[in-house]
Amino acid sequence: MSTPKTKETSRIDFNPPSEGWMDTPVKIKPGIYCHPAKPEKIKDVDMPNAHSWSPLHDDWNLPENWKEIFFEGMRERLDKHRSFKIFMDICVRCGACADKCHFFLGSGDPKNMPVVRAELLRSIYRGEFTTAGRILGRLAGGRPLTKDVIKELWYYFFQCTECRRCSLFCPYGIDTAEVTIIGRELLNLLGLNINWIQEPVxxxxxxxxxxxxxxxxxxxxxxxxxxxxxxxxxxxxxxxxxxxxxxxxxxxxxxxxxxxxxxxxxxxxxxxxxxxxxxxxxxxxxxxxxxxxxxxxxxxxxxxxxxxxxxxxxxxxxxxxxxxxxxxxxxxxxxxxxxxxxxxxxxxxxxxxxxxxxxxxxxxxxxxxxxxxxxxxxxxxxxxxxxxxxxxxxxxxxxxxxxxxxxxxxxxxxxxxxxxxxxxxxxxxxxxxxxxxxxxxxxxxxxxxxxxxxxxxxxxxxxxxxxxxxxxxxxxxxxxxxxxxxxxxxxxxxxxxxxxxxxxxxxxxxxxxxxxxxxxxxxxxxxxxxxxxxx
Amino acid sequence: MAMTFSFFAVIAIVVVALIGALSGLHFVFGVILPYAAFAIFLVGFVNKVLNWASSPVPFRIPTTAGQQKTLPWISDSKLDNPTTTIGVIGRMVLEILFFRSLFRNTSTELRSGNLVHGPAKWLWLFALIFHWSFLLIALRHLRLFVEPVPFLIQGIESIDGMLQVGSPPIYISDLLIIAGVTFLFMRRVILPRIKYISLAADFFPLFLIFAIAATGILMRFVFRVDIVGIKTLLVSLANFSPVVPDGIGVIFFIHVALVSALMAYFPFSKLMHMGGVFLSPTRNMANNSRAVRHINPWNYPVKFHHYDEYEDHFRDVMKDAGLPLEKE
Structure with missing residues (x-):
């Protein structure tokens, strides 16, 4: 695969499409993602659910109880990290972070706006962990966890370099790095790391x-x-x-x-x-x-x-x-x-x-x-x-x-x-x-x-x-x-x-x-x- | 859809209150509802904060926004990268009272293939206007709950009304909150990126607050209400011996219903940023983790690759390479 020329990559549209992000399923593109972790490199360090899979395949061979693992993992991390709990609760979506992210500025992909990157997970949090979200669903900003959502989380948490530039501008100090770190932890519970990280580990x-x-x-x-x-x-x-x-x-x-x-x-x-x-x-x-x-x-x-x-x-x-x-x-x-x-x-x-x-x-x-x-x-x-x-x-x-x-x-x-x-x-x-x-x-x-x-x-x-x-x-x-x-x-x-x-x-x-x-x-x-x- | 739903939700509150007030349910809308809403607000707010506080802060993770404290001849940034409690308090005061981080806001545009970064202060300015006028209005309302009115509250009221325009005089804070809420709403409609990220939960409080401010202003200038009766009611509420005098205008009950809705909604919404900002670990911690050890209450021992295992594994090649060994 060849890299596009600068003429192409510097044409960036910062205006998102009219279709809402919850209604836009993730489209995984070569050139954007890294290869999945090799199962043996996961086993080498006793991490869970090592398995073979491909980002481009429909089925990522997730463990049978993937949903339970993910929710249990979230619950545990909400209890362990005040940062995570607060950052799931208090974002007002003012958008100050939107044009602070180098991935958004370089790609124009609206899901690379830090607020949306965090909302990808926040919507799951609201849907599962808040009363309003459980009852009102989408009206309260919640959405159900599906296999497609897992793919979306994987795609975008591995398009965040945890640089914290957005957190500098956030009026509440919400740190996307913290969300990405914990998001990646959750994905790792399902055996979904990238090899460029896992092999060095x-x-x-x-x-x-x-x-x-x-x-x-x-x-x-x-x-x-x-x-x-x-x-x-x-x-x-x-x-x-x-x-x-x-x-x-x-x-x-x-x-x-x-x-x-x-x-x-x-x-x-x-x-x-x-x-x-x-x-x-x-x-x-x-x-x-x-x-x-x-x-x-x-x-x-x-x-x-x-x-x-x-x-x-x-x-x-x-x-x-x-x-x-x-x-x-x-x-x-x-x-x-x-x-x-x-x-x-x-x-x-x-x-x-x-x-x-x-x-x-x-x-x-x-x-x-x-x-x-x-x-x-x-x-x-x-x-x-x-x-x-x-x-x-x-x-x-x-x-x-x-x-x-x-x-x-x-x-x-x-x-x-x-x-x-x-x-x-x-x-x-x-x-x-x-x-x-x-x-x-x-x-x-x-x-x-x-x-x-x-x-x-x-x-x-x-x-x-x-x-x-x-x-x-x-x-x-x-x-x-x-x-x-x-x-x-x-x-x-x-x-x-x-x-x-x-x-x-x-x-x-x-x-x-x-x-x-x-x-x-x-x-x-x-x-x-x-x-x-x-x- | 998010916007429409929120709009009609607020309209529904107005209609229900209107019907209730017209049907003479004054005790329900003047006493039971505000009591219930205030109780939900108080319990919900405290509960949420306690819930946050029940999760520990395992790591010391301030976002540093200035020079660290290192060598004595390099001056450190005491507020943007605090190492002391006083510094942290200073940083939090700037953050909470003056929205320091938002003041830093920039906007980035692409101009002929280059990124141009410039200051962007409008959001900061209108956010500040909105929040401060909200606070002033809330404080000003205390005059209706206590008798005699404390000196400080009287002072706020007279400063707020110093324009001396109209009769009764227009409050500056009323104009400002309408300006603030309108700005915050318009950017969600006009700016494509902000529109994209806006949820029902973003429009609902804006409509609600707009409706509260609007009914308040209407009550003062258009549908005149019996202010003595209102004060009697509110003082009686504050003294937990509620009395509802006759002849208070219908619009008052609509205003109260909207305020009650806001109070009851508050603890379950993004409005909790009011409490959360105090607890945000990237802002309320000192950057001194190399000088003072931070304790993680759930720190647990982990398996790691011990040097002895390493040497056992590589002893031969290490020996050949002339590397020192623990065991020959």
Missing amino acids: SNCYNIGNHLGLKPHTFKENIEYLVDDIESYAGVRINPTFNRKGAEILFITPSGDVFADPGLYTMMGYMMLFEHIGLDYTISTYASEGGNFGFFTSFEMAKRLNSKMYHEAKRIGAKWILGGECGHMWRVVNQYMDTFNGPADFMEEPVSPITGTKFENAKSTKMVHISEFTADLIKHNKLKLDKSRNDHLKVTFHDSCNPARAMGMLEEPRYIINNVCNYFYEMPENTIREQTFCCGSGSGLNASENMEIRLRGGFPRANAVKYVHEKFGVNCLANVCAIDRAVLPASMDYWVPGVNVAGISELVANALIMEGENEREYNLRGEEIASLKEEA
């Missing part, structure tokens, strides 16, 4: 990281990067693995270890640590910062996340330093301590270089690499030559989760301003807390759903296009492994000529290291002089 659980890199391969991959650093920067680095007694355990999304351009970010971390003489180690066991379990169920998120503390305890680390990743930081900031704490076997994080106490992380004991790096720069602990990045005209994409589930807005900007001379902000309604999703977060970065990824990526890409045309921006910096994995495709499609880079890559390119060579090449092996000439 199984890999991460059993092997240690999403791609399933075994311990020796994981180590080898990093050693290749060490070789590259030596070729381009002339410095030999010897990272350690699973080393007991290391002061700091460093965990980053595994995408940084195997996927271009995340690799350069990984090289950046290691060069930074070498430069400051950090006593750290990398684990092959807890070799995944990301958490696709979070896109499956809270329980699965907790099971995968538990490895971080488990490993920190085993090696006796004082605290954990975390790499650049979006949803990883949602989990670390808002869930980890609650899931798997208290981390009382570690110490309150203190930078061994500057002595700064990271008070904001004193309970969870995990610090973000950008917080750590910004502190180093502030204390003049890094020798930097900004001009090495002069061929780059940089803009910064705030990742959804660090922006709206954490608020890490200034640290990355401070770093960029200290390692690059040319930094330009995208329009104000598209950055910071109002940032647009890359279009492929929450486990939707597969290839079979490329059309919806590109459509969902349109609002972000369109803002990049603005600064690309206005200031000649050619580098889209970010702090997220999924961003690094998916934005290159989005840029090639919407704004050719813009590269994607993690911030730590930019830092390392500017870093003046002891014993380094002439630094004629950047971490990508490109000759800096000729890049400057081109720019």
Whole structure:
């Protein structure tokens, strides 16, 4: 299946059809959905109702008591999450969220308006769990649960990246991410996950990281990067693995270890640590910062996340330093301590270089690499030559989760301003807390759903296009492994000529290291002089 | 259909009240109905809030709308990303009294292939007008329930009537609530996206509130009623010793029936956003989950892949790769 041209995908109609959404049955289209989870990958992690099915088939082979499972699941979650209960009850359908969703803005599909996405489930809630809905049915906004409704829920809960942009504008703080998270949990009770999430979950659980890199391969991959650093920067680095007694355990999304351009970010971390003489180690066991379990169920998120503390305890680390990743930081900031704490076997994080106490992380004991790096720069602990990045005209994409589930807005900007001379902000309604999703977060970065990824990526890409045309921006910096994995495709499609880079890559390119060579090449092996000439 | 049904539902309430009042069922419509409706409102409202509160908040999930508190030299956004209780209270005050999140509203349009984002304050403005005038009117009505009228209520009334237009003077809040409710209704009819998402449950309260405001204004300016009689009735209601004087106009009973309908409907409807907004976990929690551990009351132990299992599985390749082992 080929991806439609931009001429076609940028013709979007934001006006919905006259036919009401309850009267429009779901039409499942290739290019929009991801392949179903393979049954063995579900069984691998002891999740229920693994079975074979196809989104395009009429019969999804649901378990016999599917309705009971679904309602029972809803009842349980209403009792467990006040958020879910309130969000089912209080929406007034003011529509402020409607044009805030990147999937709606990119597709024009009215069921991608956050209000309708939530109404898909709310209508079931009203029909089954409220007296008015049970008696008045549709007049009270209720509808019965049918197999077609299950298909609709599946189709649209896997067209939401849980980015929370809509929740920012909601006058009651209704968070569609919360609805989608719980909606996906319910679908998982019926064995209806997508494989792009389920296989990484199984890999991460059993092997240690999403791609399933075994311990020796994981180590080898990093050693290749060490070789590259030596070729381009002339410095030999010897990272350690699973080393007991290391002061700091460093965990980053595994995408940084195997996927271009995340690799350069990984090289950046290691060069930074070498430069400051950090006593750290990398684990092959807890070799995944990301958490696709979070896109499956809270329980699965907790099971995968538990490895971080488990490993920190085993090696006796004082605290954990975390790499650049979006949803990883949602989990670390808002869930980890609650899931798997208290981390009382570690110490309150203190930078061994500057002595700064990271008070904001004193309970969870995990610090973000950008917080750590910004502190180093502030204390003049890094020798930097900004001009090495002069061929780059940089803009910064705030990742959804660090922006709206954490608020890490200034640290990355401070770093960029200290390692690059040319930094330009995208329009104000598209950055910071109002940032647009890359279009492929929450486990939707597969290839079979490329059309919806590109459509969902349109609002972000369109803002990049603005600064690309206005200031000649050619580098889209970010702090997220999924961003690094998916934005290159989005840029090639919407704004050719813009590269994607993690911030730590930019830092390392500017870093003046002891014993380094002439630094004629950047971490990508490109000759800096000729890049400057081109720019 | 959603709109038609809601419209006729409100008309039905008016007709029933009209017939009732004309048939002399003044005690039913002046005493029993408002008592019953108020009881339903009170019990229903409290019940709903208690029901919400009975579900725990397992995770600390504020939507952060500003800079976090990290390094001492980076100034944090104390209201949009609060880390303290005072900050949270500030955020909630802004949210509840001034609709902070809605103030942020933008509108996005596609112009020659590009998305253009601009501010969109009309909904915020009219929502604010609608809710504040509703509150003022409700407070102003207290003068009918108590004797003597408290100073504060007198103050509200005189400010509200300060235009000094007409006799009796027009209340500003009456004009504003009609403007607000009309705006909220018109956008549901005119804007295609809002029309698409509107349910009967969205039109019904608008029609109901419009009818309440309209009958109230009619009572003041067109069908004059015996205000002394009304006050006698309402004070007697408030004192739980109901007396229905003769000669109160029919329109009063229609007004009361509509208000009763609103009260009785309230706890079972989206109008509960009034209570819900206080409990919304994305707004009423501090973003301090890395500094203070949040406890999930139903947290339970889960099965996870232990390091020992991992090493047992991969011992040979780990050994070959020179990775340290717990057991050789």
